[in-house]
Amino acid sequence: MLAVHRADGYPAQWPTRPSHFLRPADQLAAWVAVSGAGEVLGHVALGRDSSAGEQWTGLHGGDGTVAVSRLFVDPAARGQGLGERLLAAAVRQVRHWGLVPVLDVVAGSTPALHLYRSLGWQELAVVTQEWSGGVTVPVHCFALNSPADDGR
Template identity: 35%
Template sequence: MSLTIRPRRDDNLPALAAALVRVHAQDGYPVEGVADLEGWLRHDRELQSWTALEDGLPIGQVTLTRATSDDDAARTWHDHNGGDIDRLTIPARLFVHPDHRGTGAGRLLMEAAFEFAQTNGLSVAFDVMLKDQAAIRLYESLGARRIADLTHHYGDGLTEPAAVYVVPR
């Protein structure tokens, strides 16, 4: 097995969308956005996205986004430490195809995002649904610290319990 992480390319999107179908069927992730998979994979505030490839096949991704005051994680981070939201980034869209979990792909994707943020002098905060326990274990193993609980609102009045995490510099 050859696992590599590199910046995502447009030609990765069809394979990543197919992987996301499997992730959604198994985990219910993402809770929204699956009607337009390739649109969900692209984020309007994207700083950089990375793809995990196993033997050349795209099996997962993460996107690092610019934070705004509309983000629950950004507001919570700001309230917690008074930091400048313009210097905050939020990792999003992290997933790994279920058949390729346990390879370290999720860890390597998050490490790529954290390294980019650190290199560019950016702080990192994000929210995660409490139902996504494997993701929470990964984040905590990477040193992320939970600073608050909140309720994620989506769709037509739907909610999901969530937590906000920060990554110490």
């Protein structure tokens, strides 16, 4: 995770306790990609809280979403489709639960925005989030409404 933070600035605010960042209290499920040598190459997690979930609920009603709350791939392991495979595993689980996958992306995260758009995620809105320390951040809210987009 430190290599990702150094390369991409993700997470945008380095957590005091990285283990809590990777295992938040609202986490519903997570997957980790590991090399043959046991090194963590990528991580994806599902949680409940997201601005995208709020946006989707405002448009469609009900409580039918689960958020992709973490997704990252070590810079040394990129370009092999690992991020897409991790994301696909998370989306399959959300669909298994009969829900809609959603996610939030910080506005300045151009590679992540490109990835989600290229995989068929629909942008719902851009909202402002208040983070710890009084930091205000614009965030893009996405949903993957159509199960037909899941296999991309």
